Amino acid sequence: MASTLAHAPGAGDARRAGDAPPDGTAARSAPPRPSTTHDVTNQPPPLSPYDASEDAALLEGLRREGAGWAEEGVRRLGARAGSTQAQEWADLADRHEPELRTHDRYGNRVDEVDFHPAWHHLMRTAVAEGLAGAPWADDRPGAHVARTAGGLVWGHTDAGHGCPTSMTYAAVPALRAQPELAALYEPLLTSRVYEPGPRAPAGKAGLLAGMGMTEKQGGSDVRTNTTTAAPTAEPGVYTLRGHKWFTSAPMCDVFLVLAQAPGGLSCFLVPRVLPDGSRNAFRIQRLKDKLGNRSNASCEPEFDGAVAWLVGPEGRGVKTIIEMVNCTRLDCVMMSAALMRKTLVEAGHHARHRTAFGALLADQPLMRNVLADLALESEAATTLTLRLAGAADRAAREGGQASREAAFRRVATAVGKYWVTKRGPAFTAEALECLGGNGYVEESGMPRHYREAPLLSIWEGSGNVNALDVLRALGREPGAAEALFAELALAHGGDPRLDAAVTRLRQGLGEASPVGARRLVELMALTLQASLLVRHAPSAVADAFCSTRLGGDWGHAFGTLPGAADLDAILGRALPGFG
Numbered sequence: 001m002a003s004t005l006a007h008a009p010g011a012g013d014a015r016r017a018g019d020a021p022p023d024g025t026a027a028r029s030a031p032p033r034p035s036t037t038h039d040v041t042n043q044p045p046p047l048s049p050y051d052a053s054e055d056a057a058l059l060e061g062l063r064r065e066g067a068g069w070a071e072e073g074v075r076r077l078g079a080r081a082g083s084t085q086a087q088e089w090a091d092l093a094d095r096h097e098p099e100l101r102t103h104d105r106y107g108n109r110v111d112e113v114d115f116h117p118a119w120h121h122l123m124r125t126a127v128a129e130g131l132a133g134a135p136w137a138d139d140r141p142g143a144h145v146a147r148t149a150g151g152l153v154w155g156h157t158d159a160g161h162g163c164p165t166s167m168t169y170a171a172v173p174a175l176r177a178q179p180e181l182a183a184l185y186e187p188l189l190t191s192r193v194y195e196p197g198p199r200a201p202a203g204k205a206g207l208l209a210g211m212g213m214t215e216k217q218g219g220s221d222v223r224t225n226t227t228t229a230a231p232t233a234e235p236g237v238y239t240l241r242g243h244k245w246f247t248s249a250p251m252c253d254v255f256l257v258l259a260q261a262p263g264g265l266s267c268f269l270v271p272r273v274l275p276d277g278s279r280n281a282f283r284i285q286r287l288k289d290k291l292g293n294r295s296n297a298s299c300e301p302e303f304d305g306a307v308a309w310l311v312g313p314e315g316r317g318v319k320t321i322i323e324m325v326n327c328t329r330l331d332c333v334m335m336s337a338a339l340m341r342k343t344l345v346e347a348g349h350h351a352r353h354r355t356a357f358g359a360l361l362a363d364q365p366l367m368r369n370v371l372a373d374l375a376l377e378s379e380a381a382t383t384l385t386l387r388l389a390g391a392a393d394r395a396a397r398e399g400g401q402a403s404r405e406a407a408f409r410r411v412a413t414a415v416g417k418y419w420v421t422k423r424g425p426a427f428t429a430e431a432l433e434c435l436g437g438n439g440y441v442e443e444s445g446m447p448r449h450y451r452e453a454p455l456l457s458i459w460e461g462s463g464n465v466n467a468l469d470v471l472r473a474l475g476r477e478p479g480a481a482e483a484l485f486a487e488l489a490l491a492h493g494g495d496p497r498l499d500a501a502v503t504r505l506r507q508g509l510g511e512a513s514p515v516g517a518r519r520l521v522e523l524m525a526l527t528l529q530a531s532l533l534v535r536h537a538p539s540a541v542a543d544a545f546c547s548t549r550l551g552g553d554w555g556h557a558f559g560t561l562p563g564a565a566d567l568d569a570i571l572g573r574a575l576p577g578f579g
Contacts, residue, residue, distance in 0.1 A: 053078025
């Protein structure tokens with residue numbers, strides 16, 4: 001009996017092997033049971049590996065803004081971003097969230113945050129590819145554009161690790177307000193070496209920088225900050241006491257922090273480890289439990305006598321750190337554009353391989369309308385991002401264009417930050433919907449992108465802050481309005497709907513008020529995007545954008561392009577092989 005049971009065909013088989021049928025005939029073998037209840041069909045294959053740099057708008061903008069020399073590197077990074085390995089890193093870093101260790105096993109305060117190895121793989125790649133502070137040490141024209149293009153393709157992986165690389169990039173120009181500190185730290189902040197771990201900054205091969213601005217009682221209203229900075233006997237050295245409410249990437253090596261000095265709100269450099277190797281009094285109270293951006297740690301630190309070095313004059317903290325904010329705002333635009341492109345690629349891939357109601361989704365007229373509408377939005381975001389990066393690059397260099405580009409950058413970056421980041425959540429939701437229920441499950445990656453999208457409109461000033469900042473820049477910054485309209489004038493006569501919108505914009509500026517700031521800044525963004533597309537994009541793209549975004553021939557959701565729109569041309573450009 002034991003031998004018979006050991007070789008039974010299956011636990012559910014009604015007759016044991018070796019038993020004779022009741023009629024005495026020879027035993028017959030039972031047919032094999034199927035291993036599944038059905039065959040899996042009509043499911044798309046994995047997207048990876050794919051090339052995240054296969055994007056005409058991105059490559060054309062890279063060349064146009066002066067960084068054509070970087071194309072080979074951007075293409076190489078794009079292939080790596082779309083690789084199965086890099087996509088797996090992104091998934092693992094998000095699923096295995098950072099963990100705070102306030103003390104070691106012996107009870108010593110350590111304030112360390114532990115990350116999954118995938119996070120370190122992503123960070124090491126990003127820093128090595130020049131996505132942190134490297135452009136500030138690169139004399140080639142277009143270095144900042146090359147970095148932005150690299151961010152647009154590497155952004156197809158994980159958005160969270162883009163936070164410390166962005167702040168490191170942005171810290172360099174702010175730190176230059178204190179030349180002796182810049183001389184010490186800038187070579188390390190511009191390094192392409194990623195060296196995690198708590199060590200004295202000067203002894204490391206590369207540094208990361210963070211910033212601490214907001215507090216519980218004020219948020220974006222940093223002039224209400226209560227953290228105090230007391231001078232010590234050593235010139236330029238202070239001790240801080242107080243807190244910050246939302247400080248991301250607490251594993252960075254140094255932080256730019258706002259605190260109230262005797263002369264008013266000032267900017268300070270706070271290292272996590274002091275020059276002698278001892279820990280600074282930078283106490284992490286807890287990590288934020290965020291909607292998205294979960295691979296990246298954000299914390300609430302307290303300063304209890306933390307040693308800090310003054311950056312810039314006392315009382316000029318906002319003016320000193322605003323240069324950092326301008327840089328991180330550009331990166332918010334960049335990351336929103338990267339999320340748009342990534343989710344559009346996912347939606348297009350699904351549509352090319354999924355059949356419904358007798359035809360591929362890619363051949364269904366209404367789905368083509370949705371995807372073409374998303375493609376217009378994505379190209380407009382990418383093109384504006386690279387134009388802003390070009391302005392940042394030229395403003396940072398000597399020459400006759402520097403002041404004009406600086407004025408344009410000042411206003412246009414805030415405009416882009418307001419609008420492109422606002423479009424991100426609706427865009428990613430529509431792209432997710434293209435996958436149906438498949439897009440609503442975590443394994444697809446689409447929920448992670450959807451949770452990320454709102455963040456970029458909140459960080460570095462939410463919508464109201466940026467809209468009001470645009471009005472402030474136009475009223476106070478010499479040449480800002482002239483630079484904006486000079487840019488728009490380059491497309492004059494290219495499309496009557498654009499010309500009419502520019503006229504409306506001029507009239508609106510004369511009546512500008514805080515209550516209408518969002519409406520006015522939206523019009524600025526759309527006219528700026530349209531002017532770039534009229535000048536640089538194929539006519540099918542520019543015409544469809546102007547007719548819908550400026551001409552009113554559009555609905556209130558994506559997928560409402562007019563019948564005259566050339567969907568084949570738009571899709572063929574945005575999604576190669578889709579036409």
